[in-house]
Amino acid sequence: MEKIVINGGIRLKGEIQVSGAKNAAVAILPAVLLCDGVCRIENIPAISDVNVIVRILYELGATVKVINDNTVEIDPKHINSYVLSSEMSSKMRASSYFIGAMLGRFKRARVAPPGGCDFGVRPIDQHIKGFEALGATVTIDNGMVNARAKELVGSSIYLDKVSVGATVNIILAAVKAKGLTIIENAAREPHIVDLANFLNSMGANIMGAGTDVIKIRGVDTLHGTTYSIIPDQIEAGTYMIAAAISGGELMITNVIPKHLESISAKLIEAGVTVEEFDEAVLVRSNGRPKACNVLTMPHPGFPTDMQPQMTAFLALSDGVSVMTEGVWDNRFRYVDQLTLMGAKIKVDGKVAIITGVENFIAAPVKATDLRAGAAMVLAGLATNGTTEIENVEFIDRGYDNIVEKLSAVGANIRRVEFIESGIIRSVI
Ligand code: EPU
Secondary structure (H helix, E strand, O other), X not given: OEEEXXXXXXXXXXXXXXXXXXXXXXXXXXXXXXXXXXXXXXXXXXXXHHHHHHHHHHHHOOEEEEEEOOEEEEEOOOOOOOEEOHHHHOOOHHHHHHHHHHHHHHOEEEEOOOOXXXXXXXXXXXXXXXXXXXXXXXXXXXXXXXXXXXXXXXOEEEXXXXXXXXXXXXXXXXXXXXXXXXXXXXXXXXXXXXXXXXXXXXXXXXXXXXXXXXXXXXXXXXXXXXXXXXXXXXHHHHHHHHHHHOOOEEEEEOOOHHHHHHHHHHHHHOOOEEEEOOOEEXXXXXXXXXXXXXXXXXXXXXOHHHHHHHHHHHOOOEOEEEEEOOOOOOOOOXXXXXXXXXXXXXXXXXXXXXXXXXXXXXXXXXXXXXXXXXXXXXXXXXXXXXXXXXXXXXXXXXXXXXXXXXXXXXXXXXXXXXXXXXEEEEOO
């Protein structure tokens, strides 16, 4: 097992390059199944969620050529199975995208329900509603989701809830369906646009991605492509807060500033300086943040995936802030860990009242999920003394080389391997 150990209180200074977007990569990789040629995908983040999907594709029979840490070539020609075992699919939420992709390719899919971070109930009713509207029959037996269709035919689907996953899955199933599919109240996240751009680069006909009405005109075949994944909005936002919480100055490169607007706006409200460049943002701060209220919402609102990181930051503010979680039912489980570090946060359902403290106190804490883990790292960076973070595997699901990237801008951070009785050796 590994821990991340941080000796905090150092002002970070320098440049951090952001990797490709996790939530785009985990949609684009299963989409490869739909194509008849070889796909070369670049700017893939080196994270465990991506490794899981590439492994699934390989086990399903795809030819996978790893060109380097961030580029793979995948030929899905020899995939002939529409079954995804529970062992593979339970490791991550995005394994549900194989339902849409397999349905699109084979008109059949048998996939165990997805895993992923635990934020309360994570239903897939809107995904199923979409598959059924396209003509599939969906049943659940022996813990597996079964979808099958004689033919997939375009249809109009209104999502009762704005859902990234349902929007992705319906696009995947509809891209080779007959005729026109219209998704209304669709998710508008940058990774939805990236998936549509990827599919269009293979010959798909998808219009309106990035708005709440997406139109997909089915095509018969998709050809191979070369495609580079967009930068990760949430990784960028996390490093923006790293600059701010450490009272430092970071140039964060390989970003699309437009995707960061809601995060920049809230940081500026909290007194942080954010300067935008074409493909970079410069973030600078000194002094305590001002308190401010934040509500998470689907894009272009403030992202729920930045909620724990922003809460950690506001926990050091000069005043009382209100953080309202507008997407998930239960995304404040990590607050207990911040409390161990001296944060004063009261949670009532989907609302957290954050009374800022001047300093955190170093303590051993746990990553309770991916973004909660990032929040612990940020808290550790701001804290004098040694913060040890367990359950690092959550952080590795979504942050490419986080220890190396933060070390390079001055953080005293390392991974250590440990056994129950204590630390045994340094890894980095
Ligand atoms: N929902 C339903 N029915 C459905 C689907 C969703 O009621 O059929 C509800 C959910 O319970 C939730 C809301 O709709 O309350 C939004 O869920 P969504 O489907 O948008 O979430 P997701 O697709 O499961 C993706 C990201 C999450 C991110 C959410 C919201 C991926 C792989 N995951 O999850 O990312 O929090 O969208 O933006 O894209 C993360 O990266 O840390 C992460 C958790």
